[in-house]
Structures are given as C-alpha cells and as structure tokens.
Amino acid sequence: MTGPACQAAFAAYARRDFAAWTGLAAGCDLDDLRAAGAHVDPEPVAGRLGSPVRSAPFYAVVLGEAAGPARAWVADETVELLDTELPAVPGGAAALAALGPPAVRRAARWDVIELDDGEWVWPERGLAALVGGDGTHVLRLLAFVPAPLPAYDERLRPGFGAREFRAGP
Amino acid sequence: MTPAGALALQRRAGNRVTRVVLARKLHDGHDLKAPRFAGDVELEAAFDGEKALKRGTSGMAVVKVEQALADFGIPLPGPGVDGNFDAGTETAVKDFQHRMKIGETGEVDAATMSELDRIFTGREIDRLLAQAPGRAATPAPPAPLTEYARGSAPAALTAGTRTLSAPERTAVEAALTPTPTVDPVTGLPPVFKPKLKSGEEYEKRIRKRLEEVLDGQWSRASGLRAKRAKPDALHDWKDIERVAEQAKDAVDKVFGTWARRSAFKQGKNLFDRWDDQEAKIAAMSAGEKHKIAVWRVEKVFRTDDDIKQFNKEHGVRRERKAEKTIIDRVEKKIAKAREAQLLEIHRAWGGSADPATASVFLQRFKETTPEGNRRFMWRTFQTLIHEYIHTLSHSRYHAWADRSPDERGHTLREGMTDYFTKTVWNTVNPQDPVLRKEVEGPYFDAKVAANPPALNTYDEAVDAERAAGLAGARNAYAAFFLGEIELLGGS
Numbered sequence: 137m138t139g140p141a142c143q144a145a146f147a148a149y150a151r152r153d154f155a156a157w158t159g160l161a162a163g164c165d166l167d168d169l170r171a172a173g174a175h176v177d178p179e180p181v182a183g184r185l186g187s188p189v190r191s192a193p194f195y196a197v198v199l200g201e202a203a204g205p206a207r208a209w210v211a212d213e214t215v216e217l218l219d220t221e222l223p224a225v226p227g228g229a230a231a232l233a234a235l236g237p238p239a240v241r242r243a244a245r246w247d248v249i250e251l252d253d254g255e256w257v258w259p260e261r262g263l264a265a266l267v268g269g270d271g272t273h274v275l276r277l278l279a280f281v282p283a284p285l286p287a288y289d290e291r292l293r294p295g296f297g298a299r300e301f302r303a304g305p
Numbered sequence: 306m307t308p309a310g311a312l313a314l315q316r317r318a319g320n321r322v323t324r325v326v327l328a329r330k331l332h333d334g335h336d337l338k339a340p341r342f343a344g345d346v347e348l349e350a351a352f353d354g355e356k357a358l359k360r361g362t363s364g365m366a367v368v369k370v371e372q373a374l375a376d377f378g379i380p381l382p383g384p385g386v387d388g389n390f391d392a393g394t395e396t397a398v399k400d401f402q403h404r405m406k407i408g409e410t411g412e413v414d415a416a417t418m419s420e421l422d423r424i425f426t427g428r429e430i431d432r433l434l435a436q437a438p439g440r441a442a443t444p445a446p447p448a449p450l451t452e453y454a455r456g457s458a459p460a461a462l463t464a465g466t467r468t469l470s471a472p473e474r475t476a477v478e479a480a481l482t483p484t485p486t487v488d489p490v491t492g493l494p495p496v497f498k499p500k501l502k503s504g505e506e507y508e509k510r511i512r513k514r515l516e517e518v519l520d521g522q523w524s525r526a527s528g529l530r531a532k533r534a535k536p537d538a539l540h541d542w543k544d545i546e547r548v549a550e551q552a553k554d555a556v557d558k559v560f561g562t563w564a565r566r567s568a569f570k571q572g573k574n575l576f577d578r579w580d581d582q583e584a585k586i587a588a589m590s591a592g593e594k595h596k597i598a599v600w601r602v603e604k605v606f607r608t609d610d611d612i613k614q615f616n617k618e619h620g621v622r623r624e625r626k627a628e629k630t631i632i633d634r635v636e637k638k639i640a641k642a643r644e645a646q647l648l649e650i651h652r653a654w655g656g657s658a659d660p661a662t663a664s665v666f667l668q669r670f671k672e673t674t675p676e677g678n679r680r681f682m683w684r685t686f687q688t689l690i691h692e693y694i695h696t697l698s699h700s701r702y703h704a705w706a707d708r709s710p711d712e713r714g715h716t717l718r719e720g721m722t723d724y725f726t727k728t729v730w731n732t733v734n735p736q737d738p739v740l741r742k743e744v745e746g747p748y749f750d751a752k753v754a755a756n757p758p759a760l761n762t763y764d765e766a767v768d769a770e771r772a773a774g775l776a777g778a779r780n781a782y783a784a785f786f787l788g789e790i791e792l793l794g795g796s
Contacts, residue, residue: 181574299659
C-alpha cells in the first residue's frame, strides 16, 4: 500500500472528477483500492492488453455504488490500469473537457463498428476514453499511470472489438 | 479435392488429366473422411486401391502419412517426418500394419489408408496427444494465470514437435487459408457475371436472399423484448455458471496440462448480451446505429450458404469494384429500410465475446418446454467449451491470428478453437447422470434420455485440422497454447 495519493486518484476516478486529474499514482496496489472503498473480487481473470498483445490479469472491482463495476488490471501486484465500460459520467463526454483537448483523437473499433475519431487519449494525464454518440457519450474510461503515447499503446491499450457468435437470435 | 489441389494438379498435369483424376478419385462414393487426408488425390488413390504410396515416393502425401504415424505413436526411424518414403517410413508402415493386423506390405495401400482414415476420423488420438504429448510423464497443470514465456514450457509439452521444412510451411499456410475462388479450368480469378445466361441477375438474387434471411432473423427476434418483460423469462445465472464450471472441467481434462483459466462468472467475465447491447445502442449516435445495421446485413452476406453459392455462380470477388458497388448498394438500402429491425436483431443475437477481457455475453431466454430448456443448457455447455478454449490461446498465437489476413485469421481463431472443441466434445458422455444433472440443472429428468444438439462448428475447423495433419497435432497444440507459432508456419 502506498497511501493517500493512490486512494485520492482512485476516489477521483470513481467520482469522475477530472478537473485536477494527473493519472493514477505509480505503485498503487489492490489494498489501496480497497482502502478507497472498492470491493475487489478475490480471483483474477486472464485478459489481454497492449500491442503486440500480452496476457494481463485483471480483477473485477466495484468502485462504490455510484461508479459501479470496473476492472483493475495489475502487474507485479500494482494497479496499472482502471477500466470501466459504459461509465456513468455526469455531463457525458463534455465532463472530460476539464482535461483540455486530448493529445490524440483516432479511429477505434468498438464492439463490431468503427468509431471515427472515437478514441481520445491524454497520455501525459493518464486517461483515455472511447467516445461515441457523436462525441457525447463516454463508452469506456481508462485511467493509468501517465506514460508517453507509444508506451500506453504498447503496454496498456486494450482491444475494444467484439467477436460475435455464429448462432443468431 | 480442394480448389488448390486441383489447381496444383492442373499446373502439373494439365486440364484433361485433372478432369479424369477428379472424376476418378474424388466424390466417387469412396472418399477419405478424416480432414487431414480428405481431398489429397494421392491418398484418395491409395484408398481406392489404384496406387499405393511406397518406397521412392515423396511429397506432401507422404508427409501426411508420416505425420499420422508419428501422431499415432509409431516411431519413424531415420530423419523422421520428411516427405520421403524411405526405409524408415516403410518400417513404420509395417509396424502400423502389424498393430492393425492387416497385410504387412510396407506400402500405404487401400487397407492401410482405410485404417488410418478410421483412426483419424475419430478423435481419440487428439485427446491422447493433448493429455500426454510426450507420451511420458505428464507435467503438472500450470497455475490458472500462467502463460509460458517462449521456451519456458515443460519439455514434455514440446516433445514430439518438429521444425517444418519450407514446402511444409507452404502447405500448412495453404491449409490455413481457404483458397479464394478461382476458375477451375484457367486457375484465374473468375469473371464477374452480373447476369447469368438463365437471365438471373446477381443484384436481384442477393437482395431477395438477404431479405429472406433477415425476415427469418426478425421473426425470431421480434417477440423477445416482450418476453423479457415477463417474470421468470430468463435462466438464472447460477444455472449458467454451473454449466460454465462443467465446460471448464471438460476442457481442463483434455487440455489442462497446457493452460488453465478461471471459469466464467456473472458480472466478472460473463454477461447478459441483451442488457449489454441495449446499453450500448442507447449510447450510439444515429450514424453509429446505421453502422450496426449495415454490419448486420454484411454478416448475412458473408455467412449465408445460398449467397456463397450465388457468388460462385456469378464469379463474384467481394473486393473488386464492380461487385463491391452492387453489394454495398444493396446492403445500404436494406440497412436503411430495416434499421430498427436490425438493431433489435443485434440485441437479440445469440452471443458474443470480448477477447481482451475474456468475457462472454449470452442470451438467457428460457424456452417453452423442459426439452427445449435442456437443449438450451447443452448448447450453452458447448458454447462455453468453445469460449473457454479461446481464453487458453497464447498471446503470441492470438497476436498472430490478429495480424493475419482475414481468412487465415478466422481459421486460426475459430477453426483451431473448434477443432479443439470437437476433441473435447468427443470425450463428453451426455448420458452420464452426474454430468446431466450439472448441465441440465432444474430441467434434468432421469426418465428421458439426454438429447444435446449436434455440435455446430465452423467450416474452418476442417482447415485447421488439415493444417494440424501436416504439421502434427503436437505442433498445433504448441502453437496455440504455448505461442510456438513457428511450428504452425507463423513468424
């Protein structure tokens, strides 16, 4: 556990308060998450991150009643990425304006479609979002320890695409 | 015979010979069934008793036989699997014939080919190889999150693998990549025929067929929203999680020495497809919803067998401008006219998976009869076997599939996973009362026999199995589970 800086970042992420957001603190662990009020599932799941893709474990977490479920991706027992699907963000994507313009806006595959300019990344602020609905809805919210864009892409960026089963309705 | 095989024969022997060979060797009612052998002209000829493989023969047909003998557990003296029918191969063939109690000729004749085909049509060899690849001490199962770094897997898991020669790599590559349509006589891409001599027009035909298929999908999807609103309309998560545990156990019994993962759990890596899509669609713009609608129509275009047949008859290659213009026009028109229906079909689709988070999204609608619900549970069991196997693939293999061209990527992902799914399903006894109770849950009825649906697999499973037949099943396992993709021609 590394203490208040970690818990403050987790709490800000849970509140979707990005006015003073500077990313996750380095070295935070699952105990920090618990100390910030999160429930952490005891058993990790093997997921995949980065490019070339690598195996990476995550824990299902609930960051509090308002923030809902998320994933805490860990490496060497420290949290390297917090990841929420369809997060409740008051004000929608406009709430991210506090961060200033993203360093990069690019196309990304989400589920089975391509989002034009839908992936917004602030690598030096440790935040990325998938934005849909013509720039109004946050579809995915990812918080990480600040890193240059190539490092984020190589190590942390998850694939956002889905693979549909053959059998229909 | 595969189109690629026919083409190779054409180049070697000319059209006339090819026609004769095709007529005599294939589809003559006496064809090889095991995917690793089926369609190979030389092996079919041996099977038909027309020409045995013997000393001095060489080529891919010999590779397939040598690899089959090696997979069966017969040592190949000398250089091993090399595509040259030498004294060592002859000894191995005699050994096989001795074990099968057939004439010890040392040649791959009709009786030998028949025995090999019988053995590899069943899946027992695959199971044995998966469970004990080194045929010696089986290594301890890895911890659930373990993914072996390259070269760090226990030696027993890579025992019996072999480096592929350049021609073998080419042959494996061809097996993994379904051959694009070519004219059977010229070997060239087909000429697009918008209108056939019979007067049938391509555009009208595909439009009509797309509408028919979507009508069918809509008829199944349209009532589900109302059904969902009723109490007790959905299967309980605890019943589905129990099936997921059984699916994991079934896979672990076969492939557990290679890799293990945690079972699917609701809220963690198991979700309701309808709820997920409902929330996603609600967040979409009009343009994004339209993309979903177009994607749904395109999916029918890509997967419907009738449309595949039309494409053959009209000489269609999707990527060419003339065809693309027609297809895109038809798809967009249908997508626009039926957008609301298509979005509802999308919500109601059977399921999906997110490879990055190893998550599965399923429909949970109850059927109207106990028999229907039992079949739902068995189908879910089969689906979760397949999905759990997906989660076991090594990241290096996963990355290889992702960066492969579409067709090969699909074979590496879905074909190989279904090949392994068949192996696991073959070990399952649906009549086992203990398993039935676990899978059928509240619908279990000892008075009626279990009646699971037939395992539904992708066509590409055959391509994957054909590639494994060339490279060896051990090579396929090492590529998929250990990331040793070079053993299957990857780089």
